[in-house]
Structure formats: C-alpha cells, structure tokens
Amino acid sequence: MSSSYSKASNGGEQQQEQLVCVTGAGGFIGSWVVKELLLRGYRVRGTARDPEDSKNAHLLALEGARERLTLCRADVLDYDSLRAAFTGCHGVLHVASPMSNDPELVPVAVEGTRNVINAAADGGVRRAVFTSSYGAVHMDPNRSPDTVLDETCWSDYDFCEQTNNLYCCAKMMAEVTATEEAARRGLPLAVVVPCITTGPMLQQALNFSSNLAARYLMGTKRSYTNAVAAYVDVRDVARAHVLAYERPEARGRYLCIAAVLHRAQLIAMLRELFPQYPVTAKCEDDGKPMAKPYKFSNQRARELGLEFTPLKKSLYEAVVCMQQKGHLPVITQQQRSYL
Numbered sequence: 001m002s003s004s005y006s007k008a009s010n011g012g013e014q015q016q017e018q019l020v021c022v023t024g025a026g027g028f029i030g031s032w033v034v035k036e037l038l039l040r041g042y043r044v045r046g047t048a049r050d051p052e053d054s055k056n057a058h059l060l061a062l063e064g065a066r067e068r069l070t071l072c073r074a075d076v077l078d079y080d081s082l083r084a085a086f087t088g089c090h091g092v093l094h095v096a097s098p099m100s101n102d103p104e105l106v107p108v109a110v111e112g113t114r115n116v117i118n119a120a121a122d123g124g125v126r127r128a129v130f131t132s133s134y135g136a137v138h139m140d141p142n143r144s145p146d147t148v149l150d151e152t153c154w155s156d157y158d159f160c161e162q163t164n165n166l167y168c169c170a171k172m173m174a175e176v177t178a179t180e181e182a183a184r185r186g187l188p189l190a191v192v193v194p195c196i197t198t199g200p201m202l203q204q205a206l207n208f209s210s211n212l213a214a215r216y217l218m219g220t221k222r223s224y225t226n227a228v229a230a231y232v233d234v235r236d237v238a239r240a241h242v243l244a245y246e247r248p249e250a251r252g253r254y255l256c257i258a259a260v261l262h263r264a265q266l267i268a269m270l271r272e273l274f275p276q277y278p279v280t281a282k283c284e285d286d287g288k289p290m291a292k293p294y295k296f297s298n299q300r301a302r303e304l305g306l307e308f309t310p311l312k313k314s315l316y317e318a319v320v321c322m323q324q325k326g327h328l329p330v331i332t333q334q335q336r337s338y339l
C-alpha cells in the first residue's frame, strides 16, 4: 500500500483499522466501491439482503477480501438490521437503492435512506456518503439550454411525476431526506451524484445501466431516442465515493459526469468500436429537430482529485466485459447477417 494511503485524513485513525460499511455491496456500483475501499486498505463490511446468494460471490474474490471484507444481512427497510450492520463502523456509504420506476419501491429509496442515516447516527458513525443520481438534477424541461448543469440544479419534481419518472422522484426525495436527516443528527454527509454509469461489471448479473448498451448491440432496440444524456465510468463513481468519504471537509453534492452526448453520438461510438454488431442507425424522431446537448460542470468532483475516464474506453471495456460474462455473443463480421 502506498504511504499516502496508510493514514486516514479523517479522524487521524489508522486507515487500516477503519471499518467502513457499504450498503448494496453486491450491486454494480456497490461492488466497485467495496473494491476501491479494499485496495486502499480499509476493513469493509458490505450489506446485502441475502449475503449467501451466489450473486454476491464475486465480492469474496476481491483482492484483500479474505482478510478485510465481511458481508452482513441488511434490508434498508429494517432499521435493526442496519443498526447491527453499522456497529463499530467509522463510515457508512449508502449505495443501495432500486433502479426502478415501480411506485411500490419508492419507500425503499426514501424510508430506506432515513433508516440508514438514523441507524448510522445512533451507532456513532462519524461520516456518511449518500449515492444520489443525476435523475435528481437534470430533469427540468424549463431549464435554459445555456444553463451549465452543476450541483445547484434540481429536477422538476412535478414534471418527473407527470412523465412517470418515479425513479427520479424517489432519488430526489431520498437525497433531500439524507441531507435533512444528517443535518438534524449532526452526521457529516457528502452526496455523490452519478449519471448513467458504464464500464466493466464485477458482478455476474446484468444491471440496469449496463443493459442500455447491450440492448443496442443485440439489435433489440430498433431505433434510438432523440435525447441527450450524461455518462460516467463506474470506477470513477466508486473513487468519488471514497474521495468524498476521505476528505473531512467534503460536504454537499459532487456531480460525476464525464461526458454529455446525444444518443446519436453514443450510437456512433458503439458502431465505430463494434461494427460487427447490428446497432440501429435510425432515430425514433426522424425528421424532427435533434435534442441539444447541454453544458455541465464536474469541477467539484475534480477538486476532490477525481479524474474522469474517457467514455470511449469505458464503453469498450463495458462491452468486452459483457462478452466475457456471456451477456453478449462474441461475433465476427461475417456472422452479423444471421442475427
């Protein structure tokens, strides 16, 4: 371990002795957060609703896991399970949340977050990081196209509700809950705000955001949406969590955006990187004006020390990983016509 990692910057405690809990440890982002913490020498406790499920087995194979990782059963809707999971922890990184528009899952995001912050405060946790989403930031049809998207921006809640983007509603409410509860309980909190997250998966199952590229590569999507979106690499998101945790002065939101692209540009990148796949070249809104990319600022995250991975590299590695894990067929140019 490099000497710069051997001392914690928060609390003066030896970093190797610090125990940090990651909720949703087996998910796409959670797994990379666990890996990053282990690489930096922390003792890590990961929560999962079923730690024995084979879907979490990849965690135990991570470097340092045998010596410094334990998995613990916890459901964010069960305060007592969280209180037990956080016992003895210096920090809690609250990543767990369903990636879903199902109205029945909104309480998992909101009440789950309330439980996490309170269980952390009750358990004497010294610092917390909450994973929000740019779904809580960018969804505002009335924002001027010249506005620079940054940490001051919030989505329009009513617009999200009317357009059935309940995931965005849930993340907005969960972030407000995390911030208010942490302030009320005197728990220092930083908020990491990832956008569409791509890059290689550590877990076996295909997660929601990785499936976006997979659906284009498989030809499942016959046309692409006339929309603009922001992208970031999963390893950068994980590093942002750890950097925000390690900086004692880090507070408030940290927007993690590497690039903003029209879907046509994402498609062009996929077609250039993987010409052997039947990626559609048709826009669903053919003939209509194209949605305009917006400006954004990732300055706060860069000030934490974060460097962003180029999207092309991230997408390339995501696709190779999906091939290796059997989610995408490895096809040659000649085979393409048979798909």
Ligand SMILES: NC(=O)c1ccc[n+]([C@@H]2O[C@H](COP(=O)([O-])OP(=O)(O)OC[C@H]3O[C@@H](n4cnc5c(N)ncnc54)[C@H](OP(=O)(O)O)[C@@H]3O)[C@@H](O)[C@H]2O)c1
Residues within 6 Å of the ligand: 023, 024, 025, 026, 027, 028, 029, 030, 048, 049, 050, 074, 075, 076, 077, 095, 096, 097, 098, 099, 108, 112, 131, 132, 133, 134, 171, 193, 194, 195, 196, 197, 198, 207, 208, 209
């Ligand atoms: N991926 C993206 O593009 C993206 C973008 C912005 C923000 N985010 C945020 O990043 C976080 C992780 O997303 P992800 O992409 O890693 O999703 P993921 O792979 O689907 O992981 C979600 C995690 O949430 C856990 N979870 C769900 N319901 C739970 C409950 N009731 N109690 C405890 N844990 C529960 C799951 O744990 P189990 O093993 O117990 O099922 C799983 O580990 C979420 O907060 C999401 O909103 C993701």
